[in-house]
Structures are given as C-alpha cells and as structure tokens.
Amino acid sequence: MVTLAAEGILTQQRIGALQTEAGSVIPEATIAYQRWGEFRGSPDGLNNLIIVEHALTGDSDVADWWCDVLGPGKALDTDTWCVLSTNVLGGCQGSTGPSSTHPDGQVWGSRFPAISVRDQVEAERLFLDSLGITRAHAILGGSMGGARTLEWALMYPERIDSACVIAVSARASAWQIGIQSAQISAIERDPHWQGGDYYGTGQSPAAGLAAARRLAHLTYRGEQELDERFGVSPQQGENPLGTYRDRKQRFAVESYLQYQGRKLVERFDAGSYVILTESLNRHDIGRGRGGLIKALAACSVPTMVIGVDTDILYPYHQQEHLSRNLGNLLGIARIVSPVGHDAFLAESRQLDNALRRFLLLSQSTDTGVGDYSI
Amino acid sequence: MVTLAAEGILTQQRIGALQTEAGSVIPEATIAYQRWGEFRGSPDGLNNLIIVEHALTGDSDVADWWCDVLGPGKALDTDTWCVLSTNVLGGCQGSTGPSSTHPDGQVWGSRFPAISVRDQVEAERLFLDSLGITRAHAILGGSMGGARTLEWALMYPERIDSACVIAVSARASAWQIGIQSAQISAIERDPHWQGGDYYGTGQSPAAGLAAARRLAHLTYRGEQELDERFGVSPQQGENPLGTYRDRKQRFAVESYLQYQGRKLVERFDAGSYVILTESLNRHDIGRGRGGLIKALAACSVPTMVIGVDTDILYPYHQQEHLSRNLGNLLGIARIVSPVGHDAFLAESRQLDNALRRFLLLSQSTDTGVGDYSI
Numbered sequence: 001m002v003t004l005a006a007e008g009i010l011t012q013q014r015i016g017a018l019q020t021e022a023g024s025v026i027p028e029a030t031i032a033y034q035r036w037g038e039f040r041g042s043p044d045g046l047n048n049l050i051i052v053e054h055a056l057t058g059d060s061d062v063a064d065w066w067c068d069v070l071g072p073g074k075a076l077d078t079d080t081w082c083v084l085s086t087n088v089l090g091g092c093q094g095s096t097g098p099s100s101t102h103p104d105g106q107v108w109g110s111r112f113p114a115i116s117v118r119d120q121v122e123a124e125r126l127f128l129d130s131l132g133i134t135r136a137h138a139i140l141g142g143s144m145g146g147a148r149t150l151e152w153a154l155m156y157p158e159r160i161d162s163a164c165v166i167a168v169s170a171r172a173s174a175w176q177i178g179i180q181s182a183q184i185s186a187i188e189r190d191p192h193w194q195g196g197d198y199y200g201t202g203q204s205p206a207a208g209l210a211a212a213r214r215l216a217h218l219t220y221r222g223e224q225e226l227d228e229r230f231g232v233s234p235q236q237g238e239n240p241l242g243t244y245r246d247r248k249q250r251f252a253v254e255s256y257l258q259y260q261g262r263k264l265v266e267r268f269d270a271g272s273y274v275i276l277t278e279s280l281n282r283h284d285i286g287r288g289r290g291g292l293i294k295a296l297a298a299c300s301v302p303t304m305v306i307g308v309d310t311d312i313l314y315p316y317h318q319q320e321h322l323s324r325n326l327g328n329l330l331g332i333a334r335i336v337s338p339v340g341h342d343a344f345l346a347e348s349r350q351l352d353n354a355l356r357r358f359l360l361l362s363q364s365t366d367t368g369v370g371d372y373s374i
Numbered sequence: 375m376v377t378l379a380a381e382g383i384l385t386q387q388r389i390g391a392l393q394t395e396a397g398s399v400i401p402e403a404t405i406a407y408q409r410w411g412e413f414r415g416s417p418d419g420l421n422n423l424i425i426v427e428h429a430l431t432g433d434s435d436v437a438d439w440w441c442d443v444l445g446p447g448k449a450l451d452t453d454t455w456c457v458l459s460t461n462v463l464g465g466c467q468g469s470t471g472p473s474s475t476h477p478d479g480q481v482w483g484s485r486f487p488a489i490s491v492r493d494q495v496e497a498e499r500l501f502l503d504s505l506g507i508t509r510a511h512a513i514l515g516g517s518m519g520g521a522r523t524l525e526w527a528l529m530y531p532e533r534i535d536s537a538c539v540i541a542v543s544a545r546a547s548a549w550q551i552g553i554q555s556a557q558i559s560a561i562e563r564d565p566h567w568q569g570g571d572y573y574g575t576g577q578s579p580a581a582g583l584a585a586a587r588r589l590a591h592l593t594y595r596g597e598q599e600l601d602e603r604f605g606v607s608p609q610q611g612e613n614p615l616g617t618y619r620d621r622k623q624r625f626a627v628e629s630y631l632q633y634q635g636r637k638l639v640e641r642f643d644a645g646s647y648v649i650l651t652e653s654l655n656r657h658d659i660g661r662g663r664g665g666l667i668k669a670l671a672a673c674s675v676p677t678m679v680i681g682v683d684t685d686i687l688y689p690y691h692q693q694e695h696l697s698r699n700l701g702n703l704l705g706i707a708r709i710v711s712p713v714g715h716d717a718f719l720a721e722s723r724q725l726d727n728a729l730r731r732f733l734l735l736s737q738s739t740d741t742g743v744g745d746y747s748i
Contacts, residue, residue, distance in 0.1 A: 232545055
C-alpha cells in the first residue's frame with residue numbers, strides 16, 4: 001500500500017542523507033512534491049505512475065505550467081495515470097537548497113555543495129524509496145527536466161518502464177556553458193550576492209538575478225516570435241530614439257525582458273539559480289560511462305525524444321543526435337513553432353499529441369498494460 | 375585632383391559640425407581613415423574607389439582584419455582599386471566619440487549624444503565631401519558595417535554605384551535589441567561606469583565591458599563551432615566539476631570567453647561600446663521612409679547581399695528578406711560555415727569568391743568600367 005500526498009497539495013518528504021557526485025554530503029535532505037490521480041498497480045512492478053520533471057525555474061505544480069496536458073481527458077489523463085512531480089534538489093520550492101536551513105540552524109548559503117543532474121536524480125530515487133516505490137511506468141520532462149529524465153533512464157533503467165526526453169541534449173554544449181556561465185556571473189557580480197551568503201542580510205542580488213533571467217529568456221524564446229511581438233516598437237509612452245541614451249526610454253522588448261526578470265526575482269532564489277544553472281553546466285551523460293555514444297547506446301529504457309525546430313538553447317540537431325544514438329528509441333517528434341525552446345510549454349496542442357503518442361507507445365512495450373492503467 | 379592619406383597610414387580629417395538624426399549637434403567632428411591603392415578616375419564620376427565599412431568593434435585597418443581579401447591579387451585588389459575605410463563616428467580609433475575631447479577641453483563622456491547608423495553615414499558623407507569626393511564605385515561591409523552600407527544606398531544613391539551588404543538586416547530585430555541592451559546594461563551596472571563619465575577618474579568599467587563582450591561573442595560564434603572547439607573540456611589545470619562551485623575552476627569555453635572580454639577591454643572604450651551598440655538598436659531603414667518594404671523597394675543602387683547560414687545574430691532569413699525586397703538586387707550569396715556571424719571575417723575563401731563576384735557584377739552595370747579600374 002502506497003500512501004501519497006493529497007491530490008495537488010505540496011507535501012514535503014524527508015529522504016535522509018545524500019552524497020553528491022563530486023563528494024560532498026547533504027545530511028537530512030527534503031524533497032517536496034505534488035501528485036494528481038490515484039496510484040494503481042504495484043509499487044515495485046507494473047503501475048500507473050508517471051513522474052514529471054520540471055525545468056530550471058519550474059516547480060512541482062504541473063497542473064499550473066502544463067495545465068493543457070494534465071487533467072481528465074488530457075494527454076496526462078489523471079483518471080488513468082497517477083502523475084507525480086518533485087521539486088528539484090537545490091531549488092527553492094520546498095526541497096533542500098541553498099536557501100534552506102542547514103542542520104546547524106543557519107541557512108546553507110555558500111556551504112551548499114555543487115550538484116549535478118545525477119545528484120538531482122539520486123535525490124528523487126531516495127525520495128521514491130522513502131515512499132516505498134521502486135518502479136514507475138514513465139518519466140518525462142523538458143529542458144533541465146529532460147536532462148533528469150535522461151539520467152534516470154541511464155542510472156536506474158530497472159526502475160522505469162519508459163522515458164520521454166524533451167528539448168534537451170546528451171550533454172551541455174560549449175555555447176550553453178557560455179551563456180549559462182554569463183548568467184551565473186551576472187549574479188556573482190552583484191555586490192548584494194555577498195559570495196552566496198546574502199540570506200538574512202536584508203540585501204539580495206535582485207539586479208543580478210534579473211539580469212540573468214533576461215539573458216536566459218533570450219535563449220528560451222525564438223527570435224522570430226519575439227520579433228513578431230515587439231519588433232522595434234517603443235514601450236508605450238517612452239521614446240528609445242531620443243537625443244541622448246536614456247535607459248528609462250525603452251524599446252518594448254527591453255521592457256518585456258525586464259518584466260521577466262522582475263517576475264523571477266519575486267518567486268525565485270538567486271542561490272538556487274546559481275546551483276541549478278551550474279548543474280546544467282555539468283550535464284554530461286557520457287561522464288564516467290565511456291562517452292556519449294556508449295552511454296546512449298547502453299540505454300535500455302524505451303525512450304521517446306521531442307524537440308523544437310526553432311530552439312536556440314537546445315537546437316534540434318541535439319535531439320536528432322539523441323535519437324540516432326539511444327539504444328531503445330520509441331520515436332522522435334518535432335514541435336514546429338516560432339516560439340523556440342519554450343514551445344515545450346507553449347505549443348500545448350502539439351505537445352498533447354506527442355505525449356499521447358508517447359504513452360501509447362510506452363504501453364505497447366508493457367505486457368500487462370490494460371490491467372492497471374486504461 | 376584628390377589628395378588622400380599615405381597608403382595604410384591612419385589619418386584624421388576634420389569634417390565640421392554634424393547634426394544628429396535625433397536633434398543634437400556634434401561640433402568639430404573628426405573622422406580617421408586609412409587608404410590602400412591609388413585613386414583613379416573622377417572624384418564626382420566613374421572612379422575606382424571602394425569604401426569598406428567596419429563592424430562594431432572593428433576599425434579602419436582593413437589590411438589587418440580582412441588581410442585575406444585585401445591586397446594585390448586578392449578580391450579587393452589594391453593594384454586595381456583604391457580601398458578606403460573610415461573609423462566610425464562614436465568609436466574610439468581616432469574618430470570623434472565619447473572618449474574624445476569636447477570643444478570645451480573636457481572629455482565628451484555622457485554628453486556625447488545618441489547616434490544612429492544614419493548619423494554614422496552622414497559623418498562619412500561629410501568626410502568624403504571634405505576630401506572632394508562625391509562618388510564611389512562601391513561600398514561594402516558586414517554587420518554594423520553592413521548596416522552603414524545599406525543606409526548609404528538609401529541616403530545617397532546618387533553617390534555610390536554599387537553596394538554589398540553582408541551579414542546584417544533591414545532593421546534591428548527584437549532579439550538583437552534584447553541581447554544588445556543586455557550588453558549595455560552589463561556596462562551600466564558596473565559601478566565604475568559612473569554614468570558614462572569615468573574618464574580621468576582612474577576607474578573604468580572593465581568588468582562590465584568584458585561581460586558585454588562575452589555575451590556579444592556568443593552571438594558572433596555558431597554553437598557548433600564553439601562546441602567542436604571546447605565541448606565540456608575543462609580549462610587546463612582547472613576542475614569545473616569540484617565539490618563546490620568555484621568561479622576560478624572553469625570550463626575551457628568560459629576561459630575563452632573571458633579572454634575575449636579581456637582582449638576587448640585592452641583595445642576598446644566602454645563609452646564607445648555603449649554608443650555604437652545603441653546605434654545598432656536604432657538601426658531601422660524603414661524609419662521615416664514608409665516602412666521597410668517601401669524603403670527597400672525604392673533602393674536604386676545595384677546591391678549584393680551576403681549572409682551566413684549559421685548566423686545567430688543576423689539569421690540568414692534576414693538576408694533573404696533583404697534580397698526579396700531590394701529594388702535593384704545584384705544577387706545573394708550564402709556563406710556555409712559552422713562559425714556563425716563571424717564567418718564574414720573567418721571564411722576568407724568563400725568571402726573572397728563572393729566579393730569577386732560582387733565586383734564583377736558591379737562593373738557590368740557601369741558603362742565605362744574598363745577605362746579606370748581593370
């Protein structure tokens with residue numbers, strides 16, 4: 001008998017100590033999660049559990065950010081499936097991260113160790129263990145959630161029956177490391193950052209975090225979509241073509257990007273942003289496994305790959321690379337959209353179709369599928 | 375009789391006062407330039423003058439940055455052509471800019487007005503007037519140099535016989551404004567910027583300028599080229615996968631980007647970087663001309679367009695847009711390269727071919743071509 005959190009309610013679960021890939025220890029880690037739909041089947045065999053992995057600044061509230069694909073009658077049909085999502089280790093939505101309290105009663109701050117995507121997966125494995133669940137029907141996610149999904153398939157193939165990897169690559173590219181490091185640097189250059197120990201000082205690196213988000217957003221959105229929306233339009237009531245440069249006189253797109261920065265500052269912790277972005281820099285499924293090609297070829301989990309044709313951050317050729325090399329490919333789907341990377345959140349019709357196809361294919365690989373899920 | 379600077383020698387020329395598009399005045403402006411090859415023909419008719427326009431942080435030393443295409447026997451054959459290049463207004467290589475001395479004896483600093491690409495062209499027109507030259511066989515340039523070339527063709531079609539516009543667009547896209555504004559912001563957030571009046575204070579916004587360049591470089595280089603060179607390699611002797619995040623332990627690509635930042639700081643002024651980047655934000659050939667399509671259709675100068683297939687900053691569809699709409703198109707050439715935007719500097723063989731083709735086509739539109747140039 002598996003006991004899970006009440007439907008949709010953010011719930012914290014202690015998972016004990018976690019040793020990071022790089023050799024540090026996080027004692028008494030906590031993972032916060034949400035759940036929709038009833039769990040059916042065996043916790044260590046065939047069941048109806050789907051684990052959804054969120055992106056960098058996302059969270060476990062899948063019903064919010066994937067509202068078009070989660071729910072009765074939708075691709076992730078909660079009448080059929082039990083959908084569960086954890087908040088990532090290192091984040092700031094209830095799971096242990098740099099803004100959490102250290103066992104000594106102070107905030108972790110700069111003492112929080114660097115973590116890899118594998119550490120995030122390890123925390124989730126401990127979390128599922130703590131619930132008494134050792135197997136899931138499917139795991140899926142986009143962007144950093146896609147990186148976790150891929151590592152799940154490689155680290156614990158015996159625990160997941162299928163995987164769907166969206167808008168991500170087998171490892172960080174040099175360009176990604178470059179733009180991600182620039183974001184980290186924008187935060188570290190903010191004097192309020194205070195080496196990562198700004199908690200409780202009354203100052204926070206809001207300007208640095210906003211600058212980081214502004215950069216990130218330019219990698220999340222396709223240039224055609226941004227241009228169709230904003231072009232060279234001035235922000236209403238402002239004149240960016242004045243006699244002198246004046247940063248208060250903006251183009252509409254500047255105002256939009258600043259707004260995205262402000263919105264993130266209101267809801268996200270700069271320390272978590274640094275730790276999670278660093279984990280993306282460290283994303284490399286080939287590490288310690290004989291390289292990318294060997295690692296992908298050895299992947300036994302039936303896996304579907306989804307990409308976006310206009311993605312600047314994780315260009316589509318990276319998903320083609322995954323699909324060419326994965327040992328057990330279910331298929332590849334290409335979302336066609338001017339939106340860029342964020343199309344995996346925005347193009348709900350195409351995504352709904354692709355996820356339905358994935359779940360259909362994933363069930364055809366099971367033997368006793370009809371018994372517990374449909 | 376036209377008297378020009380000695381071959382290859384940087385020479386300054388006073389051009390008098392310049393009124394900016396936005397309504398400010400720069401009195402006593404100076405333009406610095408270089409020249410290769412003998413001027414032949416008529417200063418107000420057919421002649422062998424080719425004007426080369428440099429990019430954002432480039433300069434008039436075409437023999438340096440385009441050494442593979444400039445010189446005897448090369449595409450810009452200095453036995454045939456007189457090649458002339460000015461340093462852009464607002465820059466820091468001898469032409470008047472924010473680090474220059476104001477008529478009152480102090481540095482311009484924040485008093486330097488915002489300028490547009492049109493103002494840069496206007497300064498060049500005044501410069502040519504001051505030399506007694508009112509016509510040129512061709513004008514060409516890439517990136518910001520391409521923007522000036524395009525504005526030349528629209529502002530003074532009677533003064534140029536042909537144009538070659540490389541790796542640029544008809545106007546700034548929202549994405550460009552976004553990433554360029556982020557660069558300006560990185561400089562303005564540096565406390566040493568001091569509102570643009572850091573000259574003579576003993577402090578300069580080196581960190582901000584380096585951060586800006588680091589971002590810019592990620593738009594100049596294709597992600598495939600960067601990845602082939604650096605991938606996830608650590609910088610030699612450093613370990614970016616350590617137990618704690620440590621900004622001194624870097625991936626190779628971080629070190630490379632920081633090096634690009636440092637190199638720019640050594641040779642470029644932050645005030646000029648802001649002014650010139652702002653001019654790119656204001657680039658819009660449709661402004662005051664009934665929009666882009668009307669402006670391009672009205673362009674009577676025979677114009678060739680060159681683009682790069684992997685350009686992130688000025689994607690190839692923007693050059694296709696130019697070629698579809700220009701009133702007098704000579705042709706379009708596509709440089710195929712993993713390098714991205716900088717391919718117009720790096721892929722010298724392809725560029726040499728394209729420029730030869732341009733010059734051949736440009737001469738076929740003249741009547742008395744053989745007499746003065748070949």
